[in-house]
Amino acid sequence: MRIVDIRECAVPLKSDISNSSFDFSEMTTSVVAVITDVVREGRPVVGFAFNSTGRYACGATMRARFIPRIVGADPRSLLDDTQENFDPEKILAVMMKREKSGGHSERSIAIGTIEVAVWDAVAKIAGKPLHRLLAERYNAGTVAHRVFCYVGGGWYAPGQTLKDLQDEMHRHLDAGYTMVKMKVGGLPLVEDVRRVEAVKATLPSHAQLAVDANSKFARAEAFAYADALAPLRLRWFEEPCDPLDFALLGEIAARYAPPLATGENLFSTQDVENLVRFGGLRAQRNDVIQVDPPQAYGIVQYARTVAMLERHGWPRSALFPHGGNQMALAIAAGFGLGGAESYPGVFGPFGGFADDAELDGGYLTLTERPGIGFEGQSALYAIMRELAA
Numbered sequence: 376m377r378i379v380d381i382r383e384c385a386v387p388l389k390s391d392i393s394n395s396s397f398d399f400s401e402m403t404t405s406v407v408a409v410i411t412d413v414v415r416e417g418r419p420v421v422g423f424a425f426n427s428t429g430r431y432a433c434g435a436t437m438r439a440r441f442i443p444r445i446v447g448a449d450p451r452s453l454l455d456d457t458q459e460n461f462d463p464e465k466i467l468a469v470m471m472k473r474e475k476s477g478g479h480s481e482r483s484i485a486i487g488t489i490e491v492a493v494w495d496a497v498a499k500i501a502g503k504p505l506h507r508l509l510a511e512r513y514n515a516g517t518v519a520h521r522v523f524c525y526v527g528g529g530w531y532a533p534g535q536t537l538k539d540l541q542d543e544m545h546r547h548l549d550a551g552y553t554m555v556k557m558k559v560g561g562l563p564l565v566e567d568v569r570r571v572e573a574v575k576a577t578l579p580s581h582a583q584l585a586v587d588a589n590s591k592f593a594r595a596e597a598f599a600y601a602d603a604l605a606p607l608r609l610r611w612f613e614e615p616c617d618p619l620d621f622a623l624l625g626e627i628a629a630r631y632a633p634p635l636a637t638g639e640n641l642f643s644t645q646d647v648e649n650l651v652r653f654g655g656l657r658a659q660r661n662d663v664i665q666v667d668p669p670q671a672y673g674i675v676q677y678a679r680t681v682a683m684l685e686r687h688g689w690p691r692s693a694l695f696p697h698g699g700n701q702m703a704l705a706i707a708a709g710f711g712l713g714g715a716e717s718y719p720g721v722f723g724p725f726g727g728f729a730d731d732a733e734l735d736g737g738y739l740t741l742t743e744r745p746g747i748g749f750e751g752q753s754a755l756y757a758i759m760r761e762l763a764a
């Protein structure tokens with residue numbers, strides 16, 4: 376058995392939304408198809424993935440380095456001990472051949488996207504949903520059937536009024552979500568606080584609200600926002616400063632007592648370890664870590680990051696992978712994490728879950744399709760199928 380081809384294409388996300396720091400008018404994502412010669416139900420197994428949200432397509436490095444290394448390797452060297460399936464750990468090691476240390480984001484997204492597509496194929500060959508396979512390997516067989524899901528919403532949009540924002544949040548609650556998140560940092564502080572208060576005022580008492588600054592603030596502004604947001608009983612204040620400025624994050628954590636969240640822009644296990652050693656975050660006060668596996672070398676490396684965090688006393692319930700897609704959902708369920716994000720109505724076919732997924736009381740039920748389950752997400756699967764044809 377062997378991987379016969381790996382294809383990738385860049386697809387525009389086409390969106391007019393903005394966070395505090397940039398708009399998504401040029402945003403693209405890489406879709407990957409790992410084509411095998413293994414036949415299930417009369418057809419070759421193909422594993423799919425895309426590079427999650429917020430990082431541009433990265434096909435050039437895939438084509439120049441990572442795809443040729445896999446396709447050019449001895450096929451038997453990529454199999455697991457049973458010789459009946461591929462071994463994602465060995466495939467990750469092949470992609471990392473002749474790669475210099477450091478500089479993770481130059482390759483972690485390309486490698487992670489291919490690696491997650493390999494896992495989709497591995498789960499399909501095993502005839503299991505990915506979350507079940509991951510639970511067996513990484514969570515002592517404890518299989519979650521539903522995952523807590525919150526909405527990453529409240530984006531800035533042209534001409535948006537406070538009423539528009541409140542209406543958006545009510546749509547999310549009416550759909551069955553119990554927690555919503557909104558952007559801050561895109562307007563002057565006074566207007567931003569008015570925005571947060573307007574949403575807070577309209578939420579029912581059981582619903583939770585978080586805010587996301589997308590790494591916008593330097594020291595003075597971060598402190599000003601921290602002081603203004605502290606009384607608002609937010610579930611978390613996300614990315615108040617540069618994702619690698621652990622010293623400043625530590626100062627913010629000393630000043631702002633409620634929970635903080637960060638990690639979607641960290642791409643290596645060592646960076647995440649530095650975050651928990653030097654960034655002032657603590658599991659005891661419900662801080663949250665949001666590493667996005669397809670952007671950070673994939674699932675094998677994510678398991679190493681989870682193991683490192685457990686050594687530092689972090690429970691899996693504090694981990695919420697960024698991304699708002701079926702990959703993050705399967706990973707959250709498989710590893711038994713705190714939850715996942717959701718982007719209803721933004722990012723087109725790339726923001727969402729299976730068409731038949733059910734949401735109840737803030738929890739999304741998982742479908743039992745083999746693999747990640749993209750086949751149940753018709754608009755996205757049409758793009759993937761065309762790539763593999």
Ligand code: MG
Nearest residue numbers: 587589613639
């Ligand atoms: Mg964020």
